[in-house]
Structure formats: C-alpha cells, structure tokens
Amino acid sequence: MDAGHLNPDRFFDPEPETRRAARLLYEETRALPIVSPHGHVDPSLLARNDPFPEPTALIIQPDHYVLRLLYAHGVSLESLGVPRKDGGAVESDPRAVWRLFASRYYLFQGTPSAAWLEYELSEVFGVHETLLAATADRVYDQIAEKLRSPEFRPRALFERFNIEVLATTDGAADTLEHHAAIGASGWKGRVIPTFRPDALLRIASPESWRAEFDAFERVHGSQITTFAGFLDAIRERRERFRAAGAVATDHGVIEPLAERASDAAFLFGRALAGTATPDDERRFHAHMLMKMADMSVQDGLVMQLHAGALRDHNQTVFETFGRDRGGDIPVATEFTRNLHELLNAYGNDSRFTLVAFTLDESTYSRELAPLAGHYPALRLGAPWWFHDSIAGMTRFRERTTETAGIYKTAGFTDDTRAFCSIPARHDLSRRMDANYLGGLVARHIIGMDDARVMAHALAYDLAKQTYHL
C-alpha cells in the first residue's frame, strides 16, 4: 500500500452509486471540527507542550494495537523498547525499534492500524513513502525532522487537527493539575477530564486498592471512614471534575451488572479491612454503578460504560511490562438482565444519559439496539477497540440502525492514547459512516437530503448532543 498517495475514495464500496453518494456525504463532514468525548491522551502532553521526542516513542511504543500484533508474531516487547517493570534491559535505540517495525509492517495489512498509520504518515507528517525495511530510515528521518519544528508541538497539532474538544480519562484520585495548567496557560484548546473511578472499586485487590484509596483520601483532603463519607467524597470529586470541564464519567467492567446491595456499607468495611473477596467486589461494584447513575442524574455527568474486557489475560506480559500492552481479551457480555435494575431506576429519566460500549458484537442487534430503541436515557457508544475498524463500523451500523435508528447512537469516540492518530481515526469513522449512508441511498432506503443531515449528525452533532458539549 502506497502511503504516499492516499486514494480519495479509500474504504468506500467500489460500486459506483454507493461510492458516489459516499464521497459526497464524506465531503460534507471532512472538514468538521473533531469532537473527542472519550480517549486516553495524556493531558500533560498538552500542559507541557514539549516537542515529541522522536517517531518510535510517538507512534509505536504507546500503541497497544501495534505492540500486540508484533508480539503475536514472536517479536519480544524488549526488542520494541517497552520498559520492563524490573528495569531489565530493553532495546534503547529507537531507530532499531523503528526498523524492526518497518520490517514487519506487512503484518498489519488489512487492519485499521495500517489505515491509521498511513493517514498519519501522509496527512500529518507529509511522508510520501511506503513503510518498508528499505525505507525505514528515510521515513524515520522525515518524521523526526518534522517533530523538531514548532508546527509539530502538541498544541499546534491540536489546532491543526481542528479539535474542538478533547476529553481525557482520569482516575478518581487524579489531581487534575495538567488540566489546571492548560487552563491557566491562556491557551484556548479545550481539554477536559473524565471521571473514571474503576481503581477505587476494585476492593478485592487489597494492596492496589489501598494505594488508590490513600491517594483518593489525599486528593479529597480528609480521611474517609464510612460508606456515606465515601459516597460524599465521590460526589465532591465529581464536582471538582465538573468544575474542570468534565462532562462524563467512565466505567470499565467485565460484566455490566448494576444492582443495589443492601449490605454495601458492610462491603465497604471489608474493603477498608482488606478482606473483600472477589464476590464482595462484584456486588460492591454493581451497587456502585447504581450509585454512579444516581449521581449522574443529580450532577448531569454522562455515564459511560465500557463492558466486556478481561484485562491482563497474559499474566507473564502483565507481570513483566504492566498494563495496556495488548493482552486484554473480550468475553461474552450480557446487557438485558445486567442493566435491568439500572434502566428501570434511571433509564426513563430525561436528566440521565448512559452510553454503552461493547466488545461483544452479538449484543448489537440482540440487546443494545433494542434497549437503546426503548429507554430514553440509553445511547449506543461507537464500535469499540477491536471493532473500531472498517468492517467493524459497518457491522455496527448494519446491526443497530434498523432497530435504534442513528439518532440513538452517541457519535464517534476515538478512544486513543496515540495523539497523532486522532485525525486518522475520525477520518476513518466519517468515511465509514458516509459509506454506510451512501449504501442506504443507493438502495433507495433514504434520500440524499436526509443522508446529508445524518452524515453531519454522525460526524459531529450526536457527540455534542450526547455529551452536552
């Protein structure tokens, strides 16, 4: 694939009527500002606005999509320069890592990682060469040179990417200092935090929970000894996040169980005592999701639910290199029964918005679209992670639109920690939505005028509406 000449019709169906409609619809959305209500960019990047160090640290090492597929082909994480927790030796020459990646780049053919990277090379860095072993050094040098120029500082790119708003994801104990620094800097970029209290709810891992809880107490400013006090402290933190611009919370769960536990205070006591079991955690977490929904009704923060990832499946990789190295694997997920109590309690409330994301595509048409096609509070999150892809986005629209329409979906969320992939991901999403709508036009299911409005909604309006941005 020739990164130098991105085809203007790329990713569209080749059938001429569909392609023509898709192209027109994409053109309507191509230049719209980027609204990014959920992602994992490090806010210190934009607070400090330091130059990016060099291509490998920017493009390879933070991208668990890249790491995992290289690892799957026998490339050690050490050889990719991923730091070991024990401080053991890893490749320290970024150029060597880059060369290794270039030589294995063919493994990514047909994956969204290739589509994103090719956009980045061509559109972000103006590199008009295909990445191969033979071109690795030249491509590296071109990017490295760009990174030294002021136009490639994070804030300059933020502006060039036309980002209207960028949400980060932040632990409950986060000091929000980087968001404050951005605010105080006078720079006008809108970078907002998202309240993600997951670590505070993993009570069955006493050591890491205690560390998180201590940090939470510190940032809260006083000791927390009761469950009521814990809830109050969470309310206070949510308020701080809101004051810093937050519009949403985020919750990562294996199963999306939401259910009141009459003994929640007792379970919290076991957490404090370091004696909570996995079953305690499960019930405590289910109870806390109900509480979070309740708080969202009160404070207006949109509740995001990312369900179905079994984290750190590969214990060796986790123990050696830590989290987010590509070893998280989905499991079958149930929403109809798990969300029953939550939706009955809050799903009819116009003050509440729940955005549900899944890694189990069989739930699109079976559970999520029917639920979102009924409960006012529920919106369908964009196809997530493994499914944030050309065919994955197509499946999402094909399996949800007929039951829930497009107007109960929440717009696109890039969900990335790779800053330079943001425009690539939004561009891909706009293309695939234009292509989906173009297919409806070509089959006379919708008219072109309606399709134009729908394309605009999918690329921009729905994210703003859903997240009150």
Added chain:
Amino acid sequence: MDAGHLNPDRFFDPEPETRRAARLLYEETRALPIVSPHGHVDPSLLARNDPFPEPTALIIQPDHYVLRLLYAHGVSLESLGVPRKDGGAVESDPRAVWRLFASRYYLFQGTPSAAWLEYELSEVFGVHETLLAATADRVYDQIAEKLRSPEFRPRALFERFNIEVLATTDGAADTLEHHAAIGASGWKGRVIPTFRPDALLRIASPESWRAEFDAFERVHGSQITTFAGFLDAIRERRERFRAAGAVATDHGVIEPLAERASDAAFLFGRALAGTATPDDERRFHAHMLMKMADMSVQDGLVMQLHAGALRDHNQTVFETFGRDRGGDIPVATEFTRNLHELLNAYGNDSRFTLVAFTLDESTYSRELAPLAGHYPALRLGAPWWFHDSIAGMTRFRERTTETAGIYKTAGFTDDTRAFCSIPARHDLSRRMDANYLGGLVARHIIGMDDARVMAHALAYDLAKQTYHL
C-alpha cells in the same frame, strides 16, 4: 425519502447484475397472494368490518415499533394518546398525535418502520407526499378521507391486499366468537385462529394465572381439578381451534427449554394452590412444551416457538400502560441443548412440524440451521421482530441457507398487529429474498431458472407447505 415515488428498485443492491436479477425475481412474486400464517391482527376487525376510525388509531397507536422509538427519544406515551391503565389524562386529539409523529418521523430513517409506512402511504392510501411537520395535516386528511370510503373497510382491504389466508393469535381461553362471526357472515375471507396457551402456563403469577385459568374453565365448560383433566381440556380446545380453521399453535418463551418433569402433576397442583415458584413454572413450562409437541403429533397442528424475548423490561411503562408498548428486550438464547429432548422425541416424526423463531441472530448459523438441516420436523421461522428488516432478512438468508438450504425455512410471517402494514411487510420480504437470490445468481452460485422457483417458494409455497394451508 419521498413517499410519493417509491423507487421500483428500492432495497435491491445497486450492483447492476444483482439488481437486474433481483428485479426479475421480485416480479415473479410481486402479485402472488399473501399467505400470513402468523400475526396479531384483531379478528374483531374483520368480524365487525367497521371503518377504521382515523389515521392515528390505525397507524401509530397499535404499532409498538413506532411507540418505542418515539419514547426512546423522550416523547411520552401520554402525548401519543396511549391509554393509561389508571385512566389518567393522555392526549385525546389524534391529529395532535399525528403532528407529533410527523415532526419526529426523521428518527425512523433507515428503519423498517419507515419502509413500511412509506409503502402504506403510497400503495395503500395513494398519498404522494413525504411525511414532515409541514405536510402532517395534509397527509392526515388524505388518509382520513380514504378511511371513510367503503373501499377502505377492513374486508375490502383484505381482498385488495390479496390475502389468501390470515392467521390470528388467540389465547387458550378465547371464545373464537369473532372467527365464528366471520364464518357465519358469508364473507369468503379466510381468517383462522392460532392456539397460544402461554398465559395458561405462567403459573408463578398466581393472580393473572387464576384469571386465565378461570376463563379457560369457562370456555371449556367444566371444572378442571387434575393435571390429566387439564391436558384433556387443552386437547379439547385445540380441537375447537382446529374446527375453527386453526393450523398451528404458538408458544412464546424466554428460553426454549423442553423437558419432561416427572412431577408435572404436582406442579399443576401448586399452580391450583397459587404456590408455584418461578422454578416450578420453568419446569412446568418445559414439560408442557413436550406435551404440546406430543399433541401436535396427534392433531397435526404446527407448533410455533418464539424464543428469547424478556417481556416488559421497563416496569414503569408496563405498570402505567400495560403490555406490548415496546419494552420487550431479547436475551441470548440456546436451542441445541434446550430442544434436545423434544427433537429426540418428536423431531424424526413426519407428522410433526416445529417452526422456531429467534431474537438471537448468533443462533442462526450456530444452532438453528444445523438443527433444521438435520431434523425432519424442524423448520426455521422468518427473521422475527427486530430482525424483520432489510439487513436482518439478508443476515438470516446468508447465515442459514448454506447449512439448511432455503427449503427448510417456513416462508414469511408478518407477525403484525398493524393491519395495513401487511402488504408492506410481505412486499419488503419478497424484495429481500429476491435480492438475496439475485446475489447468488450474480455470483454464479445458482442459475436463474432455479432462482425463479426458489423465489416463488420463499414468497408463497413454503408458507403453504409448512402450515398445511
């Protein structure tokens, strides 16, 4: 979308070879009579043959597909004139409801509801305007005027729709008086009942079960005190249904478990005593499915199984407005093990036909097509409910044909309670089957001559064969 000019190629793939074949195949089936072996039209409509009151009561209020998506966008059911169980105030001006619907009609773009409505407006009512806030009154008036003419009485429409046979769905305690009235009226339209004993089997809801059981005893004509007597009474009712023209039974279940319970008589005793638990009900229901299959072997009624809907998920909506308001949500469904005992007992019997419907599309290729591709008695029901849609019907064919062929599917069932949507739904189904077969022709998987026979079978023959019509 312009309701005024339905495109003759609508819903077909735009690729020319496929479209050409699809168009030819559709033309072969377009004018065939409608065979409707499963649906929810109220038989009193055709017994009384009164004019339909006005457009809103005809098109919006009985259609839970329409109600649920409007509700999902924050439109209250009160504002749509849906009666409250407590008699509380709801919108009483049908024109106001119609305007509200028209103003939100864009929410249905890309859903089958839009496809059906546009067919109804154009082909049934001759309304050649797009439904919008600005056209709402004019469209309303045009339909209302039509409804006052004799050509728009239910029986006249039945004949114009070219309905050869229409099955209704009727509780075990139904008196079948409307079917009798139709028979006695001299009108030749064939409207047949279907025996659906679900309410009689929900023994863990003592109050509603007792009410149903009392009605069943009344219609049966004598008291039922033993399980054997209960089974005899069911046999007798099935016979009455058969005498009234019934060809099938229908069973709505969350999980399709069929399994003999050695203590069934005891469970029936608990039902009579009002002490049956949910687990009792589960086992009793599983036992009764075995009994129903056994009775079908004897009396020849086709057994329909609709599995996987969790009814009344939204308790507030249920308590305020009752059933069938759009709050039923699918769950994952298992057939291979659940139907094991039933298929082993009756699945090899040529006297028996079981038609299975699912809301869990993952079962199409995994369980249902392999089962139907082996057991003589099993047929695959048409894509149901949320999946009775353009993409849904395509997925059904793509995932079942390669394993079960088309000749183990049961033809189309419109499953509707909205009388005027019947021709719209059959037309859509015929189009999608033609399109699927056209795709096989274009890919040289089948020849055009065979495709013609197959299109005819899917549109007409298979329903007649399956249901012995």
Added chain:
Amino acid sequence: MDAGHLNPDRFFDPEPETRRAARLLYEETRALPIVSPHGHVDPSLLARNDPFPEPTALIIQPDHYVLRLLYAHGVSLESLGVPRKDGGAVESDPRAVWRLFASRYYLFQGTPSAAWLEYELSEVFGVHETLLAATADRVYDQIAEKLRSPEFRPRALFERFNIEVLATTDGAADTLEHHAAIGASGWKGRVIPTFRPDALLRIASPESWRAEFDAFERVHGSQITTFAGFLDAIRERRERFRAAGAVATDHGVIEPLAERASDAAFLFGRALAGTATPDDERRFHAHMLMKMADMSVQDGLVMQLHAGALRDHNQTVFETFGRDRGGDIPVATEFTRNLHELLNAYGNDSRFTLVAFTLDESTYSRELAPLAGHYPALRLGAPWWFHDSIAGMTRFRERTTETAGIYKTAGFTDDTRAFCSIPARHDLSRRMDANYLGGLVARHIIGMDDARVMAHALAYDLAKQTYHL
C-alpha cells in the same frame, strides 16, 4: 445450475473492480499444490489403491453433509443405503440411491455441497450435465465408467489433484499400518497421520473407553497401570506418529476447557475402575489438554483444537446408524476463560503452535482474533464444517483480519472424508480468499502487489508454516 459450464468467475462479487482483482488473485493460486494438513480421508484408500466401487459409494454415502440434508427432508437413511448397525435392510442398489439423490438435488441449491459437487462432476469427472432426475442415470454411467479407468484410482487422482501432502486423522490406538504400507509401497505421495486421542479421554463411557484403552495398550505393547505410565505411553505413541510423518495432534471437545487437575492420577484410577463420572471426565479432559500442550512443546507436534460440536444429538440416528451421519450440532463456545491457563502456560512459547477451530462464529471477532492477535503460539483455524462455505469464509475473514491480520491464520483445511471433494474445497477456499482480498484492493485498503503475496500465503504458505510442512 449448469454443472457443464462452471463459470470462471463463480463465487466472486459481481462488482467489476472486485471481480477483476479477485480473478487475478485467484489465478495466482489456482495451480498451487494442495496442502491438506487436516482431514478425514481413510488412509487404506491410498494404501490399497483399489478402484472406487461406483459413484454412490464415492460421492453420497460417505458425505454427512449430503446425508443430513436429505434426511432433514424426510429421506430415510435406509433408502440412501446407509448400513444399519443391526444389519437391517437398507437400499442395496447404488443406482436407486443415486436417482433418489438426483431427484432431491435441488434441496442443495445455495449450499457448499452443490458447489463442491458441481466442481467434482465437471473438473474431476468431466461430466458436463446438470444433475436432475432426468439425467441421473447418464451422469451415473459417465462417472462409473471413469472410475473403472486407471486414471481414477486413488493414487492417480492424488497426483492429478496436485496434493503435496495429505494428513489423515487417526485414533491413539491406530496401528498406522496403512501409512506404513504407503511408505513401503514406493509410491511418492505424502500421506501423514494425525494423533487424535479423543476416545482415550472419554472416561465416563466405561465400555467404549475400556475397548479403546485395551486397543491402546495393545498397540503400546504393555500394560498401563498408572497415570504416569499412561502419559509415557501417550508420549511414545506421539513419537511413533511423528516417525510416521505426523506433524500434528487433534482434539475434538465440546468446551475447550484446559486446566490442570491436581487429582488427575486419581481420575485416571476411576477410569481404570470404570467409575468415572461426566464431571470426572470434564476435569480429566481439561487436564489432558494441558498435558498435550506440554508434550507439543517438547515434541513439536502442532496442537489442533476443534471445539463446540455436540456429537450425536439425534440419538435415534446414532443408535441405528452410528456416528458421523449428520446429527452433530454446535453449541455456544467460550475461549477467553477456557484457554486462559493453557495460553498462560504455553502461549508465549515459540516452540508451541495451537490451531483453534470454532463452530460459534460469534467468537471470531470477540475472542479468537483478539487471542491470536496477542499470543504467539495461537493460530486461527480455517472456517470449519458448517462455516466452510462461501458466506462462511467471507465472514471469517471479515471478522478476524482487522484484529489478527491474515498472517495469524493457519491456511485452509478441507477437513473432508470425501476424497474427490478435496480439490473442489481448496478451489472454493482460494476463490473466496481471492474475493476477500479483491474487495480490499477495490476499496483501496491494500495494494495489488501486497494482495498477491497475501493470496499466495492463504492458499499455500500459511498451511506449510503453521504445520511445519
């Protein structure tokens, strides 16, 4: 469908850009040798090299795909000449069976069985007539005549099919005499065994287990009294298989649970005593999968896992006719948790290769592609059984490539016991992969040069690499 004129573009998308690319890509692979690392051809066929008896015994009776769909339409297995276990009367005239098949051949339209058969008729037997009741005898006679010629002996066909290597599947107690005979015959065809110890692990069926165990002891050459001895005997048998050319083991399981059992020796004792329960078997089997993986690390045999078939669902058919008559039905399958222990123990080991096959397509994108896109040892097996089909292969690529790429898939396995279908199945697979890649080219996702390499890999290289052939 006209078997006489196989369309050169058959099975390709009709859209011209895709079709053009698919055709070019297919042409690159059409003439490549067949590598068949997994299947069920009887090795005695090639050891004896006797002529095939006649068309029915060759084409109909060994093909459970054909038997099951005829049976599903009420054709008795007796009338198809399938031998009864009780020796009861069955149709003994192969021509009568052939005629029956021909008269029902339309039932297979749109299924891969039709695609395979039409290839066999046209390309293997040079029969240029459509199979119908009216042509049945002529077609039969043409094939029968061919079968009498030396060019249609098994080894001649093997060579004409351009089979580079053919793996059979053989029980742990197999003497491998036919493989030895082939080796000793001087014929150069490479026919290798595969070690499949399933029957040795079904300890909860005491009688059949004891028979298998006795045979295993005989072939091992000494009595086995301890679990350690059992493991040693298995190691020894694997070594014998390796010496006979084996490159792989194969394991058929309902659920792919792999988990060490601390009481495995005790469970083996219960097997010896004939007292093992189904739960004992489940845990014993899970333990043995761990042991098999461990042995694979040592001896290099690739481990194949075929998960999710509930065997012999139809007890009547099983009791009357035995196994493999079309009555096996898939169940929902879980890999993420079931393979957790195995992948953690061996999944990072470069000496180990696990090839996983599923009958539950919902696991492609949810579990299998993410697992294979991370663990170096895991490869995705080709779409299996019901999914070894035109649409099934397309779904497999669409749902796995974006997460795992194509280079973590294991190439095509025909998995057939019908010898003459081998080239038909590989041809279909090469066409569908070419079509998939052609679609990526037409949508500018990959370039044509890369697609050529990928097509070659899918048709040939990946099978050789995966299985060390």
